Amino acid sequence: MSDEGTSAAIAILRDFYPRAEFPAGTVAAYTEVLSDWPSEEVVAAVRRLILTEKFLPSLAEIVREIAEARLTLPTPEQAWDIAERGSLRDAAPEVRAATEEVGGRWAILHSDRPSIVRAHFLRSYNERREHSIRAVARQEERTADVISLAPRPLSELPVTTRFRPRPLMAREAARLAGQTLRAPTDEERRDAIAILREGPDILPDQEPRDDPLYAAAERVFAEAGEWPAGALIPEKS
Numbered sequence: 001m002s003d004e005g006t007s008a009a010i011a012i013l014r015d016f017y018p019r020a021e022f023p024a025g026t027v028a029a030y031t032e033v034l035s036d037w038p039s040e041e042v043v044a045a046v047r048r049l050i051l052t053e054k055f056l057p058s059l060a061e062i063v064r065e066i067a068e069a070r071l072t073l074p075t076p077e078q079a080w081d082i083a084e085r086g087s088l089r090d091a092a093p094e095v096r097a098a099t100e101e102v103g104g105r106w107a108i109l110h111s112d113r114p115s116i117v118r119a120h121f122l123r124s125y126n127e128r129r130e131h132s133i134r135a136v137a138r139q140e141e142r143t144a145d146v147i148s149l150a151p152r153p154l155s156e157l158p159v160t161t162r163f164r165p166r167p168l169m170a171r172e173a174a175r176l177a178g179q180t181l182r183a184p185t186d187e188e189r190r191d192a193i194a195i196l197r198e199g200p201d202i203l204p205d206q207e208p209r210d211d212p213l214y215a216a217a218e219r220v221f222a223e224a225g226e227w228p229a230g231a232l233i234p235e236k237s
Helices: 005-017 024-033 037-048 058-072 076-085 093-099 102-110 114-137 167-176 185-197 212-221
Strands: none
Touching: 005 024, 005 037, 005 093, 005 102, 037 058, 076 093, 076 114, 076 167, 093 102, 093 114, 102 114, 102 167, 167 185, 167 212, 185 212
């Protein structure tokens, strides 16, 4: 950042915070820290902060504002909307990582304890978001996709997150999102047969179709009007 850029930022702060003191030492500190950032980013950050901060923004607040503007990460609520129904392929790595942390979109759409999944997602995303902001503020490498989070007891996880990822999950998630489904691939058909042979993962008082993955496997063949030999399909009621 040029001296002119630093001077412009400090001039804005002086104009909007006339009671704040700017001795030579303070000016030197602001100049030294902010000189690591492009002038336009510093001035833009200061202009945003003066609209919301009653007192003189600290250097840490200014640098954080710059980092947040660079990352343009969604708010936690926006991130949850993306995890539920948005394009994860185009989402920020923090959103994708938090989604995987709770078991993927399959778990989000199928869990019988959605409030727990949502709470876990928001906690994971907030930690990853904060980690990335701090990394950029310190001008370090952003590692949102590999941040280590505290493990959770298995009993707290929705049942559906215990499944290993398998081809049929993506197809069922697309169906629940209202997308037009293509014909099942050979890989999806083989996966459906394997699921049907394994049987439903249900509690004693539940029906086979209470297992969403098992129901999805049945649907693959029901929609085509055929049933594979040896798949051990239970009699329909």
